[in-house]
Amino acid sequence: MTAQKLDGKAAAAEIKAELAVRVAALKERGITPGIATVLVGADPASQLYVGMKHRESESIGMNSIQRELPADATQAEVEALIDELNADPACHGYIVQLPLPKHLDTDAILERIDPAKDADGLHPTNLGRLVLNVNSPITTPLPCTPRGVIELLIRNGYDLAGKHVVVVGRGVTIGRSIGLLLTRREYNATVTLTHTGTADLAHHLRDADVIVAAAGVKHIVRAEDVKPGAAVLDVGVTREVDPETGKSKVHGDVAPDVAEVAGWLSPNPGGVGPMTVALLMTNVVEAAERG
Ligand SMILES: Nc1nc2c(c(=O)[nH]1)N[C@@H](CN(C=O)c1ccc(C(=O)N[C@@H](CCC(=O)O)C(=O)O)cc1)CN2
Numbered sequence: 001m002t003a004q005k006l007d008g009k010a011a012a013a014e015i016k017a018e019l020a021v022r023v024a025a026l027k028e029r030g031i032t033p034g035i036a037t038v039l040v041g042a043d044p045a046s047q048l049y050v051g052m053k054h055r056e057s058e059s060i061g062m063n064s065i066q067r068e069l070p071a072d073a074t075q076a077e078v079e080a081l082i083d084e085l086n087a088d089p090a091c092h093g094y095i096v097q098l099p100l101p102k103h104l105d106t107d108a109i110l111e112r113i114d115p116a117k118d119a120d121g122l123h124p125t126n127l128g129r130l131v132l133n134v135n136s137p138i139t140t141p142l143p144c145t146p147r148g149v150i151e152l153l154i155r156n157g158y159d160l161a162g163k164h165v166v167v168v169g170r171g172v173t174i175g176r177s178i179g180l181l182l183t184r185r186e187y188n189a190t191v192t193l194t195h196t197g198t199a200d201l202a203h204h205l206r207d208a209d210v211i212v213a214a215a216g217v218k219h220i221v222r223a224e225d226v227k228p229g230a231a232v233l234d235v236g237v238t239r240e241v242d243p244e245t246g247k248s249k250v251h252g253d254v255a256p257d258v259a260e261v262a263g264w265l266s267p268n269p270g271g272v273g274p275m276t277v278a279l280l281m282t283n284v285v286e287a288a289e290r291g
Pocket residue numbers: 048049052095096097098099120144145173250268269270271272273274275276277
């Protein structure tokens with residue numbers, strides 16, 4: 001079997017085309033949706049991701065506000081910037097790029113974001129609403145990567161209802177929250193969340209209809225542990241310097257030979273990453289539409 005490609009670049013391009021229409025409609029009402037990012041320090045991967053967020057947003061007519069602080073910024077300095085963005089009417093939604101330098105209290109910073117402007121959907125109020133509002137439509141920002149994974153499957157005609165989804169990794173941007181979305185009535189999936197304390201990962205993976213690999217461990221999902229025909233979403237990123245070229249190379253959580261067993265596979269790069277950016281933009285456009 002050679003897996004069908006879950007092409008994140010193509011799906012993200014579709015979403016961006018749809019958003020461009022909504023941005024134009026907002027502009028006719030005198031509203032230009034504005035996205036902001038806060039980057040603390042100069043981590044090259046974070047700089048790359050933040051740059052993509054601004055480039056993509058501007059390409060569909062959104063305003064973008066890029067704020068940077070040095071790696072040794074204090075908690076008070078970061079919080080003062082958060083307060084500024086909370087009060088800025090030109091900013092409809094913003095994110096604090098993660099991870100933050102270790103001396104900063106990430107939870108306190110995320111909690112200080114105005115929940116209505118929380119473009120990442122990671123504020124405790126928004127995550128709490130996701131837990132509580134099981135039967136009514138969600139009208140608050142949703143976490144971007146989980147939303148991106150689900151959109152990528154749905155736009156490729158994959159029906160999640162009744163499926164067993166095994167998530168690998170309990171990180172804040174995906175692992176901890178994707179189950180809250182997938183177990184809602186509109187998706188009706190059953191979710192197992194595995195992590196570094198899981199006794200027998202392979203046992204869980206072999207039972208999965210869908211694997212969401214977000215551990216950040218190179219090739220942790222091996223072909224022999226994947227059920228034939230399963231859908232496999234490769235989210236984790238490990239960067240290594242190629243000794244031959246001296247260039248940095250991205251490796252996913254999924255071993256290359258999984259493509260011979262899986263029914264569906266998202267490439268990495270080119271899969272979930274572009275979807276994260278597209279759904280971030282969606283959260284900001286939705287915030288501007290809510291007013
Ligand atoms: N505040 C947040 N911080 C982080 C998040 C997040 O959702 N919110 N997720 C990741 C990084 N991330 C977005 O910020 C992100 C990662 C990857 C991509 C992407 O499109 N990658 C490309 C490859 C790019 C390359 O390495 O050459 C791809 O997959 O095709 C976009 C966004 C951690 N921090």
